[in-house]
Amino acid sequence: MIKKLFSFNVLLFLFVSGCSLGAANTDEYKVVFNNRPSQQGDEEQHLTEYTVAIIPKVINIPYFNAVEEGAIEAGRELGVKVIYKGPTVADSKQQIKIIDELIENEEIDVIAVSANDPEKLIPVLKKAQNHQIKVITWDADTLQEGRDFFINMVNPETLGRHLMDTLAWNVGEQGEFAIMTGANSASNLNEWLKWIQQHQKEYYPNMKLVTIAATDDNPNKAYLIAQKLIKDHPQLKGIIGNSSVGPPAAAQAVKEAGKAGKIAVVGLSPPNPMNEYLKDGSAQIITLWSPKKLGYLTVALSKNMATGVHPYDNQEIPGVGKIRMLDDVVTMGEPIDFTKDNVDQYDF
Amino acid sequence: MIFRHVRLRNYKLMTKLMITYLLLTVIPISVLGYVAYSQYTNSVEEQVGEYIPKLLEQANGNIDHHLDEMKRLPDSLYNSPQVIEILRKDSYQSKSNLLRDEFLVNSFLSRTYINGGNSDILGVFLLSKNRLYKSTKVTYSGLGLESSFLPYGQDLDLEGKEEVLLPYETNLKFKGNPPFILLMKQLRDFENQENLGTMLIAVELTFFEKALSNLKEEGQSSIWMTDSAGRIFFHTDPEFIGKFDDKYSEYPRINGSFRTTGLADNDLISTADFQGNDWKIFHSIPLSDLTQEADAVRNGTIIVFILVVLLSIGISILLAWNVSNPLNKLAKLMKQVEKGNFNVDLLIDSRDEVGTLAKSFNSMMQEINQLIKKNYQIELRQKDAELYALQSQINPHFMYNTLETIGYAVEEEETEVVVKMVTLLGRMLRYSLNNKDRVVPISFEVLHTNNYLTIQKFRFEDRIHFEIYEEIDTNRYYTPKFILQPIIENAIKYGLEEYQTCVIQIFIRKTANNELMIKVKDNGPGIDETVLSKLNGLLGKDPMAGRNSGFGLRNVHARIAMIFGDPYGLEIKSKIHEGTEVIIKIPMLTGEQAANISGGVESA
Structure with missing residues (x-):
C-alpha cells in the first residue's frame, strides 16, 4: 500500500513538475506577435560628411x-x-x-x-x-x-513682370527707361529681360526702353554705365537694375547727378547696399528674394x-x-x- | 511494471473495471478539453495580438498626422507681415510701442489660433527677444518671462525644427489640468536667416483619445504612451500620466504583441513605435477579457466533465456491479454446493453472458443433482432387485415344493428323476450364488429358466409345457440376471390356477430396431383390460412400493430401465381367456459393452 501511494505520488510529481517546467523556463514576457522589431534605440546616425x-x-x-x-x-x-x-x-x-x-x-x-x-x-x-x-x-x-x-x-515671368510694374508705378507709366543687366550670357537675366520687355509691350505702351546695358556684375563698370546712361538720355525717367549690381550703381549715379526722384531706380538688389538710397529717395523700390x-x-x-x-x-x-x-x-x-x-x- | 501489473491483477474485479472505465472516460475527455481550450485561447491571443498592433499603428498614424498638422500651425504666422515685422524688431523701444506690438501680436494669435478652427489648442505663446506674446483659452500658470522652466531660451537653436514637450517637462499648467503637449517651434526668419523667436503651442490631448477611440471599446483595456525613457505622458487612466512605466525597460523591443506570463491575471500587451519620434504606444488588455468566452466554455466544459465523470463513475459502478455481483453470488452458491447443498438456484434473468452463465450453472446443478439422484436410486433399486432376486431364488416355498417332489420321487424310487432334479436344483443354486455379475450371457439366463421350468415340470408333470425359441446367438449377447424367472413364476401361478395345462413359450429374437426382444407367452387366463393398463402403468413406478401383485414384474422392469434407460423394459399384452405376453426389450448387448455396464454401475 505504501509503495502504491509512493508510486502514485511520483507520477503526480512528474506530471506537475512537467507542467511547471514549461512555465519556469520561459521569460517574463512571451511574444505573441512580432510585426517588425522596434527601430528605437537601433538608430545610428549616418555620420558620413x-x-x-x-x-x-x-x-x-x-x-x-x-x-x-x-x-x-x-x-x-x-x-x-x-x-x-x-x-x-x-x-x-x-x-x-x-x-x-x-x-x-x-x-x-x-x-x-x-x-x-x-x-x-x-x-x-x-x-x-x-x-x-x-x-x-x-x-x-x-x-x-x-x-x-x-x-x-522666383518664377522668372513673375519677377520680370513685377520689375516692370515697380518701375511703372514710379514713373507714371510713361517715359524712357533703361535696363542695366549683368553678363549678357547669363540665362536667368535674359529670361527676366524677356519678361520685362514683354510686360512693357502688353501694358505700358507709353513707356520706351532706350537701352540694355551689361555690367558684367562689376560695380565699377556698372557705376560708369549708369553715369553714361544719365548723360546720354536726358529724357530718361527710370532705370531697372536687372542684376544685383545695377541698382546701387544707378542710385549712386542718380544721386550724384542730382536727379534723385526724377529718375526712378528699381531693380534687383539686396536691401543692405540700397538702404541709404531708398531712404534718401535715390531709389524707390528694390526687389529681391533672400x-x-x-x-x-x-x-x-x-x-x-x-x-x-x-x-x-x-x-x-x-x-x-x-x-x-x-x-x-x-x-x-x-x-x-x-x-x-x-x-x-x-x-x- | 510487471510488479504493478501483478499488483493490479490482485485487485477486485469491480475495482479494476471501475478504474478502467474511469481512465477510458476521464483521460480522453480531460486531454481533449485541455487541448481544445489551450488551442482556442492561443488562437484568440494570436488574432488579437496581430490585430491590435495594426490598430495601434493606425492610431499612431492618425496621431502623427495630427501632430504634423499641429507642427504646421506656426506657419500661419508667416502670413502676417505685420507680426513678422514686429518680431524682427528688437525690444529696445518705447513702452507704448512695445505695448502696441503686444496688442497686435496677441490679437493676431487669438484670431488665428484660439478662435480659429482648431479647438484643441489651449494656448499659444510667442517668445521673441525678451518679449512674451500669448493667447490662451483658459487661465494658466507656470509660464512667464521670468520663469526659468524653459530649457530652451529664445536663443536656443532648434535648427528650424520643432520639438514636442510633454506636460511634465514644463511648469505650465492650465486651469482644470487638462493633459496637453507643448509644441515648440523655432520661428525662423527665412529671408534674413535669423531666429525670430520661439513659438509654443499647447495642444490638448483630446485628439489622442479620438485617435484611440476605436481601440478603447474593449472592456478593461488601457492605453498609454511613453517617451523613450518610459515616462507615461498619456494614459487612459489620468492617474498614471507623468509617472514612469516601471516595466518599460523589460518589455521586448518589438512592434507587436507580447503577454506577461508570471502574473495571476496576465495581460496581452501590444505596442507600436511612432514614426516621427521616439514615443511608444502601449495597449494592454487582460487575457481573461479576451478569453472570456473561452473561459465560459471552459467552465461549462468542466461542469459537463464533472457530470460525465460522475455519470461514468455511476455507470462503471453499475456495470462493474452487474458483472461482479453475479460472480459473487455464484461464488457464494459454489461454496454452498461445496458443502453439499445441491439445491441452489442462481436467480438471474438477463440474457447476456452472465445470464447464460447463470442458466448454465443452474442447469449444471440440476444435472448434477439428477445424476446423483439417479445413481443413488439405481444403486438402491439394484440392491433391492438383487435382494429380491436372491429371495426369489431361495424362495422357501419353491424349495419346499421341489424338495417334496424329490421326496415323492424317492418314495417311488424314481432315482433318475431324483438325480436330475437334484442336479437342476444344484445348478439353479449355483447360478444364484454366482452373484458377481449383473449381466450374463443370455444362454445362462435361458439355461436357468430351463432348469426352473424343468423342475416345475417334474412337479406338475403334464400340466406344464414349455418351449424356448432362440433366434440369435445367445452366447454372444448379454442380459441382466433373473429377469425371466419372476415372469415365468407368474405365468405358472396364474395358469395353473385356472387351467389344467399351462403352456409357456419363450422367444428370443432381434427386432427391426436392432434390439433384443424376449417374449414370454402363456395360455393363461389373461388379464382384464383395466387391470392390464393399471399394471402397465405401475411398471414405471417405484418398484419398492409394496409386495403386492405385479411386484416381480415391476422389479424386473425397474432393473432393466435402470441399467439401459427408459425405452427399455417390460411390456405386457394380454387378452382375457386367451393368454398373456410379456415382452422384454433390451439392447443388443455384447460382452464388451456388458463389462462396461457392470463396471459403470458398480463405480456409481
Missing part, C-alpha cells in the same frame, strides 16, 4: 556674400562641408577653371553652380558628373543636360541629392519653408519688395 561645392557667378558682391552666409549657415546646421568658391568677375572661363580644380583636387559629392554661361559650362559639368559628382544649378541655369535640376529663386535663403536652400538640396533624395513639389525644407517643383526647376518663393519703410527689417 558630405562635401558640397557652391559656385557663385562672382564673389565679393553683397548678393553673393549673402548667399555665402546662408550656405555656410546651412552647412553648419546640416552637417555638410561647404566649399564656397567663385570667380572674382562674372566670367564663365574662370568658373570652368574653378570647377575643374575642384573636381581634380577635392572629394566632392555635389556641385551647385550659378552659371555665367548656360552652354560653356556644360563640358566641365559633364566631367564632374563622370566623376560621380551630382551637379545642380542655382540662381542661373545651364542647359538641362548639364545638371539634375535648377534652383530658381539670397541667404537661397544659399541655405542650395546646400540643403545638395545634401539631399548626396543622400539620394530628389526635391518634390511642396516639399518642406527646414529653415526655408515649402518649395515648389515644376519639371526640373525648383522655385524657392516669391520676390520681396524693399522700400524705405521696410528696408530695416532685412539684413543682407
